[in-house]
Amino acid sequence: ISVDSAAGQAVKAADRAHVFHSWSAQALIDPLAVAGAEGSYFWDYEGNRFLDFSSQLVNTNIGHQHPKVVAAIQEQAGKLCTFAPAFALDVRSEAARLIAERTPGDLDKIFFTNGGAEANENAIRMARLHTGRQKVLSTYRSYHGATANAIALTGDPRRWANETGVSGVVHFWGPYAYRSNFHAENEAQECERALQHLEATIAFEGPQTVAAIILETVVGTAGILVPPAGYLAGVREICDRYGIVFILDEVMAGFGRTGAWFAADHWGVTPDLLTFAKGVNSGYVPLGGVAISGAIAETFAERPFPGGLTYSGHPLACASAVATINAMAEEGIVEHARQLGETVIGPGLRELADRHPVIGEVRGLGVFWALELVRDRTTREPLTPYNAAGAAAAPMAELAAACKQRGLWPFVNMNRLHVVPPCNSSEAEVKEGLAILDEVLSIADAHTV
Ligand code: PLP
Secondary structure, eight states: OOOOHHHHHHHHHHHHHHOOOTTSOGGGOOOOOEEEEEBTEEEETTSOEEEETTHHHHTOTTOBOOHHHHHHHHHHHHHOSOOOTTSOOHHHHHHHHHHHHHSSTTOOEEEEESSHHHHHHHHHHHHHHHHTOOEEEEESSOOOOSSHHHHHHOOSGGGGGGOOSOOOEEEEOOOOGGGOSSOOSSHHHHHHHHHHHHHHHHHHHOGGGEEEEEEESSBOTTTOBOOOTTHHHHHHHHHHHHTOEEEEEOTTTTTTTTSSSSGGGGTTOOOSEEEEOGGGTTTSSOOEEEEEOHHHHHHTTSSOOOOOOTTTTOHHHHHHHHHHHHHHHHTTHHHHHHHIIIIIIHHHHHHHHHHOTTEEEEEEETTEEEEEEEEETTTTEESSOTTOOGGGGHHHHHHHHHHHHTTEEOEEETTEEEEOOOTTOOHHHHHHHHHHHHHHHHHHHTTOO
8 A cells, every 4th residue: 555645635625615515514524535345345546545344334345446347347348338218228138137036925026226324315315116105114224225215204403404294104113122212121022112113103104005014134334124024024924914904124134244145044034125236247337226015016017107317327337236136145255244244243242342331232043144243231321322423422432542542443323333344354363453453342341321
């Protein structure tokens, strides 16, 4: 890694002059100028290298600059860069086939979008038209994207500034045994009571008004909440009973993240619509989509689907998806992710919990893990309050800064540290990251009672 501070400062100055950043007060941010990336690492212009334990926004499932995917994008660029969605293209058809072969059940038709929010927008559009109903139910602990319907569905504070009051969205509580809303004492109780609560919500909303229930199969940003055994099957049964479309959002959980092609595979559940993005091509070119069941596809057999995007099924994006999926299959990356979770990350994090009182709970699977940090293990008081800012959020900001000082790029949300490295990280890389976490958690332990 070479050092070129002047170049780094120029990149930063140009950014500050003209780039308007997501989710930020523009004057209060200080973005790191990135010089390059490869595999599980990236580096700045000052000679600092970071192990990416965030996979950026949990999307670089095969790490940075995978040579097969880079070559496929270059090759496609030489052949055909762009073409409108109405035409049949070899690379688009192949991407759809590879995805449809892997999605559960009869989810065999693929509508391509540019990312996750648009995938959820279109899934909701399909559900509303298929059922002739308006309401969509989603959980309070969720993230579904930042476009109009997707942010209305979202169950985190980013929704508050975006509500128009006409969304047709109703929120309910999903299962979360560690902080049970149902006074449950174990996972089985949590599951049973969460299903009763969902059913009661539907009864009081009017089952004939509910078009869809959308869930993240494993809740991502809002906490890596792995559903208890039986929950997803229970939601499937409720949807069937009331004619409600079941949408699983696998934008973050899909394509290897949980150690399976799709998280739904762990529970053998098939939704009516499954949305994906991120890992489908590791985000090398923007791509998302909706995998559609036979019955819903049939709704639009004779009746036009009233939705579309200029870049639906963009050739460069599709070429990168084909190469990514093939590379993941050839290199056994999904099995590797499962193995890392079972033998390295899970045991490693539990060992950290033995030593660090700040860790309240360790949960996850595959390369999709959270450490929930607390001031007090007995009361489970979070290390920082819900949606804390400024001084109240300081212990988490301090922790993130300590990780970065030691060359680890963390994923932090509220009082949680997520461990979400690329699916093809080596065992040595993961252990390097865990050793750094061991050091920085000692700093956080000082905040415990
Ligand atoms: N759904 C989930 C579960 C996500 O994690 C995200 C993004 O983080 C989205 C949807 C939105 O995807 P995008 O940012 O590509 O629009």
